[in-house]
């Protein structure tokens with residue numbers, strides 16, 4: 001209710017998107033709860049977690065939405081993207097096809113989300129870099145070309161997880177403050 005909003009200056013809706021099994025749910029769990037589950041189940045329906053952060057002496061509530069992305073009803077897709085101010089678009093650095101599909105996810109964003117949505121491209125699973133299929137330089141080039149922010153992360157060992165979310169939140173903050 002209203003009580004929860006006490007002291008909150010801004011509410012930012014963030015959507016987790018990307019191919020199945022790239023680590024969207026575990027990135028969210030790591031960031032919000034500092035937890036990681038190796039046997040993470042496919043997300044059923046839509047879930048969200050809240051995290052409150054201080055930015056520039058303001059209190060920002062990030063509402064992070066997560067789904068398996070296999071919605072059969074366009075009404076759900078529309079609701080998922082409605083009002084989203086940021087997207088964390090994730091691929092798995094050990095699975096080339098998940099990087100190749102990033103274009104498809106950008107198209108989906110352009111179809112359903114606000115055109116000013118801030119997008120953070122994330123190459124997850126750096127702890128498995130011995131199995132890497134996507135060179136970091138290639139991803140950096142791609143992100144630059146598309147005007148996306150970019151970081152590689154690991155939800156397993158926490159590498160860059162907080163910086164990825166914070167960078168996205170501060171991009172949004174800069175556009176609203």
Ligand code: GDP
Pocket residue numbers: 019020021022023024025026027037038039040041042043124125126127128153154155156157
């Ligand atoms: P989602 O379908 O994109 O939400 O992916 P999940 O978060 O459910 O993760 C899919 C699988 O990858 C699970 O077995 C996770 O434990 C595993 N996983 C997620 N992030 C990482 C990571 O950074 N490193 C490793 N080694 N495994 C990860």
Ligand code: MG
Pocket residue numbers: 024025026041042043066067068
């Ligand atoms: Mg999931």
